[in-house]
Amino acid sequence: MFSKACEYGIKATIFIAQKSLHKTRVSLKEIAAEINSPEAFTAKILQSLARNGLVDSHKGPTGGFEMNRAKMDTIKLYDIVNAIDGDNIFVGCGLGLKHCDANKPCPVHDKFVGIRENLTQMLKNTTMYELASGLDIGLTQLKR
Amino acid sequence: MFSKACEYGIKATIFIAQKSLHKTRVSLKEIAAEINSPEAFTAKILQSLARNGLVDSHKGPTGGFEMNRAKMDTIKLYDIVNAIDGDNIFVGCGLGLKHCDANKPCPVHDKFVGIRENLTQMLKNTTMYELASGLDIGLTQLKR
DNA sequence: ATTAAATAGGATAAATTTGTCCGAAATAAG
């Protein structure tokens, strides 16, 4: 469904947001430990998310990653996925035809578009705050 | 969503089924041309599907691939996807945790399982006959 | 029997994704 990079990116972002709820910055090291991901690879993903303004990064001692409270409402799961995996999953043909076209549909088009749309809407409706809160109150977890 | 191998496998199977509606066997060459896929790679996928009994193959002149009418009702899109990509998409965690567990859910679990289930049911309810028929009457297409 | 046509299958290569290493740049603190 999502690439490994995207899975790591989502988990990292949720963790950053959760810690930011308590005004705490987190370092790459903490993040990788918390979400059980390879550190250097996770760094690349976070760099990309930072460049796209989805998380804020700070260098130096006491540095790390954070997300301000306002962004937690603005940024949706959709934005993370779109930034890392692109929009193919949201608009692409389920069978890989060049473009999804309802007028010249592939055999699965009619059955696929509904699911694709459900997924898209779910991701567009899910805020980082929501996900961070669930994690914060111990309702959800990032490791297993 | 699906791997390239799976996309090719689905398209090839639908094409084979459509031709079988007219009692016509199709060769690898025809299939690859029709679905616009690399021939040798498609061969591997079809070999695997044949070993799993999802299509029938015959060697020698007049040989090729086919699917009998009864199988078109029995075999679901689900079976093709499961044979090629495995069941991770049907039961796996959206964030890649080892197991999806509703009692210890990841942050997206509650929002993800519904979509995962919709996809699974759609694939389990879609017969090869249905897809082959749509293609046969020109309602759908395999190339673009 | 011989030939030609087709799938089967092993070995290999290319491309992409995933993961690692190391030095540069920034910055907080003594």
Next chain:
DNA sequence: CTTATTTCGGACAAATTTATCCTATTTAAT
């Protein structure tokens, strides 16, 4: 100013997926 700590970024490596090549095997037809 120096040092320690942290992210940034480029180069590289490993693993996986995608794709190719070539030979073997099966089989229909002459």
